Amino acid sequence: xxxxxxxxxxxxxxxxxxxxxxxxxxxxxxxxxxxxxxxxxxxxxxxxxxxxxxxxxxxxxxxxxxxxxxxxxxxxxxxxxxxxxxxxxxxxxxxxxxxxxxxxxxxxxxxxxxxxxxxxxxxxxxxxxxxxxxxxxxxxxxxxxxxxxxxxxxxxxxxxxxxxxxxxxxxxxxxxxxxxxxxxxxxxxxxxxxxxxxxxxxxxxxxxxxxxxxxxxxxxxxxxxxxxxxxxxxxxxxxxxxxxxxxxxxxxxxxxxxxxxxxxxxxxxxxxxxxxxxxxxxxxxxxxxxxxxxxxxxxxxxxxxxxxxxxxxxxxxxxxxxxxxxxxxxxxxxxxxxxxxxxxxxxxxxxxxxxxxxxxxxxxxxxxxxxxxxxxxxxxxxxxxxxxxxxxxxxxxxxxxxxxxxxxxxxxxxxxxxxxxxxxxxxxxxxxxxxxxxxxxxxxxxxxxxxxxxxxxxxxxxxxxxxxxxxxxxxxxxxxxxxxxxxxxxxxx
Amino acid sequence: xxxxxxxxxxxxxxxxxxxxxxxxxxxxxxxxxxxxxxxxxxxxxxxxxxxxxxxxxxxxxxxxxxxxxxxxxxxxxxxxxxxxxxxxxxxxxxxxxxxxxxxxxxxxxxxxxxxxxxxxxxxxxxxxxxxxxxxxxxxxxxxxxxxxxxxxxxxxxxxxxxxxxxxxxxxxxxxxxxxxxxxxxxxxxxxxxxxxxxxxxxxxxxxxxxxxxxxxxxxxxxxxxxxxxxxxxxxxxxxxxxxxxxxxxxxxxxxxxxxxxxxxxxxxxxxxxxxxxxxxxxxxxxxxxxxxxxxxxxxxxx
Numbered sequence: 001x002x003x004x005x006x007x008x009x010x011x012x013x014x015x016x017x018x019x020x021x022x023x024x025x026x027x028x029x030x031x032x033x034x035x036x037x038x039x040x041x042x043x044x045x046x047x048x049x050x051x052x053x054x055x056x057x058x059x060x061x062x063x064x065x066x067x068x069x070x071x072x073x074x075x076x077x078x079x080x081x082x083x084x085x086x087x088x089x090x091x092x093x094x095x096x097x098x099x100x101x102x103x104x105x106x107x108x109x110x111x112x113x114x115x116x117x118x119x120x121x122x123x124x125x126x127x128x129x130x131x132x133x134x135x136x137x138x139x140x141x142x143x144x145x146x147x148x149x150x151x152x153x154x155x156x157x158x159x160x161x162x163x164x165x166x167x168x169x170x171x172x173x174x175x176x177x178x179x180x181x182x183x184x185x186x187x188x189x190x191x192x193x194x195x196x197x198x199x200x201x202x203x204x205x206x207x208x209x210x211x212x213x214x215x216x217x218x219x220x221x222x223x224x225x226x227x228x229x230x231x232x233x234x235x236x237x238x239x240x241x242x243x244x245x246x247x248x249x250x251x252x253x254x255x256x257x258x259x260x261x262x263x264x265x266x267x268x269x270x271x272x273x274x275x276x277x278x279x280x281x282x283x284x285x286x287x288x289x290x291x292x293x294x295x296x297x298x299x300x301x302x303x304x305x306x307x308x309x310x311x312x313x314x315x316x317x318x319x320x321x322x323x324x325x326x327x328x329x330x331x332x333x334x335x336x337x338x339x340x341x342x343x344x345x346x347x348x349x350x351x352x353x354x355x356x357x358x359x360x361x362x363x364x365x366x367x368x369x370x371x372x373x374x375x376x377x378x379x380x381x382x383x384x385x386x387x388x389x390x391x392x393x394x395x396x397x398x399x400x401x402x403x404x405x406x407x408x409x410x411x412x413x414x415x416x417x418x419x420x421x422x423x424x425x426x427x428x429x430x431x432x433x434x435x436x437x438x439x440x441x442x443x444x445x446x447x448x449x450x451x452x453x454x455x456x457x458x459x460x461x462x463x464x465x466x467x468x469x470x471x472x473x474x475x476x477x478x479x480x481x482x483x484x485x486x487x488x489x490x491x492x493x
Numbered sequence: 494x495x496x497x498x499x500x501x502x503x504x505x506x507x508x509x510x511x512x513x514x515x516x517x518x519x520x521x522x523x524x525x526x527x528x529x530x531x532x533x534x535x536x537x538x539x540x541x542x543x544x545x546x547x548x549x550x551x552x553x554x555x556x557x558x559x560x561x562x563x564x565x566x567x568x569x570x571x572x573x574x575x576x577x578x579x580x581x582x583x584x585x586x587x588x589x590x591x592x593x594x595x596x597x598x599x600x601x602x603x604x605x606x607x608x609x610x611x612x613x614x615x616x617x618x619x620x621x622x623x624x625x626x627x628x629x630x631x632x633x634x635x636x637x638x639x640x641x642x643x644x645x646x647x648x649x650x651x652x653x654x655x656x657x658x659x660x661x662x663x664x665x666x667x668x669x670x671x672x673x674x675x676x677x678x679x680x681x682x683x684x685x686x687x688x689x690x691x692x693x694x695x696x697x698x699x700x701x702x703x704x705x706x707x708x709x710x711x712x713x714x715x716x717x718x719x720x721x722x723x724x725x726x727x728x729x730x731x732x733x734x735x736x737x738x739x740x741x742x743x744x745x746x747x748x749x750x751x752x753x754x755x756x757x758x759x760x761x762x763x764x765x766x767x768x769x770x771x772x773x774x775x776x777x778x779x780x781x782x783x784x785x786x787x788x789x790x791x792x793x794x795x
Binding site: 029030046048190259269397 | 721726759
């Protein structure tokens with residue numbers, strides 16, 4: 001139990017008392033549980049936001065429509081409240097861990113050895129062995145039994161009695177520290193990634209093109225080739241991009257990337273995300289000068305007049321304009337009434353927008369249909385759709401939190417395994433002698449711990465080999481479950 | 494190869510039957526013998542009063558043994574169904590809800606049998622095997638085309654990390670089903686204390702031990718999912734609804750562990766948290782029905 005170790009006293013200053021209160025708040029398990037519960041509630045709200053559940057609620061209870069609208073509008077995981085809750089929990093973990101450390105270390109290194117007859121009498125489970133001999137020899141034999149089961153044994157003589165304290169897996173109690181440290185490190189890793197890293201989520205490169213990464217990396221990525229395979233049902237079976245990474249224009253690394261198989265160079269890692277098609281154009285002015293020659297992705301731009309059609313945009317800074325283009329809408333799921341272009345599969349619709357010199361506004365020249373390879377005259381410009389090729393959607397990211405995350409994972413799993421799979425088992429015993437006989441009464445520290453009691457009874461079974469039949473064994477009150485662990489004894493309570 | 498796929502399905506059908514027989518046997522074993530007695534008395538005024546009373550007694554051991562035997566058959570059939578399907582598909586069978594649920598049935602039945610072996614408590618099977626049985630009904634309700642082998646989409650072709658990520662999730666849900674079963678029995682034992690149910694303390698311990706196995710796997714699922722997401726999407730965490738639903742379940746079980754180990758909560762309060770935790774797992778498991786986002790791979794649509 002994490003409890004505040006500091007006590008307020010009348011002589012302490014107000015600031016000390018305030019610090020004490022804050023410390024106690026962060027150490028409070030009740031507060032920690034409330035914080036985790038509140039975080040869970042926020043996570044639930046954020047999770048449901050990504051589902052149809054709020055909409056179902058609004059349909060069932062129309063008067064809640066306003067709340068549901070606000071629910072959908074609230075990005076929980078980007079909110080200040082969520083960040084503050086995470087920060088609060090991180091601080092609580094740190095403070096609570098520091099506060100618990102001395103008591104845990106005390107339990108591990110300097111546990112109290114002496115016990116009392118009243119505690120042993122009150123224990124729910126206990127056993128007593130009696131035999132001829134001295135208390136010391138009985139204590140030695142009992143210590144051997146403990147040692148066989150990998151218990152550490154500490155003893156203390158008080159008067160004619162020998163007090164024994166035996167425990168095993170004591171260092172597993174430290175498992176709570178790496179586990180909680182790992183949670184903090186995961187948050188630290190996330191913060192490092194957010195503040196010192198970068199992530200380009202839709203890094204689109206058309207086959208044959210090169211695109212700079214930016215973020216002061218000096219890197220560019222060229223898509224040499226894109227390969228994809230499809231199943232008979234038209235589902236993508238695999239796709240990969242053959243890319244070349246350039247550092248300040250110089251080729252530094254080549255290879256292919258696939259989903260789940262990224263490529264790293266320097267501070268950047270390139271991931272395969274998805275794919276698409278691009279349209280190539282050649283635009284010349286009245287004098288025959290090439291204004292633009294290249295490819296632009298299609299399907300990444302929404303056309304105002306026909307929002308379902310796959311569309312694209314060519315920016316033309318040289319002439320202060322842009323070219324909008326759209327292809328046939330082939331998706332049967334789309335609304336056919338919105339398709340006002342009526343294109344064939346071998347047609348594109350293009351519209352040139354030119355900036356008015358006086359007003360600076362973009363003025364659209366009426367759009368027209370074009371066919372592959374056939375030049376179209378729009379104003380003084382000749383626009384030719386020269387082909388269709390592919391583009392690859394990649395992600396480019398730099399995450400400096402990766403090493404921190406890896407350390408956190410190791411600590412988290414190690415801490416969990418130590419805590420759960422190596423439980424701290426403790427047994428107290430009191431050895432005394434009367435005349436030429438000695439007896440020992442021992443009991444586990446396993447209040448409301450079924451497994452602890454079971455382990456203790458197994459220990460008693462082992463002890464019978466060297467200590468003889470116990471004179472008394474006190475089984476847990478919840479009878480009926482202990483038959484398989486019942487030791488051979490002549491006295492059972 | 495089609496024959497092997499069909500054979501795998503027949504094995505699943507056999508597993509379904511064995512699991513349901515097992516669940517019914519365990520329920521009969523848990524409820525025990527019920528003897529209804531009717532007493533008729535004539536009062537001094539001459540009127541007749543009839544009273545009914547039910548007397549419960551422990552069931553015969555043979556019923557429990559049938560439950561165990563059929564659970565073993567259920568696990569074996571499910572295991573062979575997975576194996577034959579994996580051979581036919583040439584990939585790990587975790588690519589859609591049919592395969593995922595098949596593995597869940599195998600893990601849940603196996604996890605239950607392990608706990609039965611350790612604790613010697615057959616009554617637990619009444620709940621856990623019913624959960625496994627309900628999952629078989631869900632599998633039967635899935636579209637039949639999901640029983641066919643389809644190529645794994647590129648996003649799921651991530652080799653061992655993806656397999657361990659999904660496998661950890663499945664194993665965690667299965668073992669935590671055992672803790673759910675123990676929590677339900679605990680609440681019954683705590684409320685009515687029938688003689689033939691195990692002690693409440695033992696059931697509480699079973700529930701806790703199951704969480705100590707399931708929680709690390711739940712953590713591993715989140716970790717491996719993050720590692721895979723980092724390789725696939727360039728980020729450890731995307732706040733995808735299914736991710737956050739799993740995080741929510743993880744937090745619920747974290748609350749359970751903290752309240753139990755640090756605040757000493759035992760008994761009813763802990764059991765209620767476990768029921769809530771299991772509800773959150775079901776919510777996560779069937780998240781594909783509610784959520785869009787990056788985890789919409791399960792092949793299920795509303």
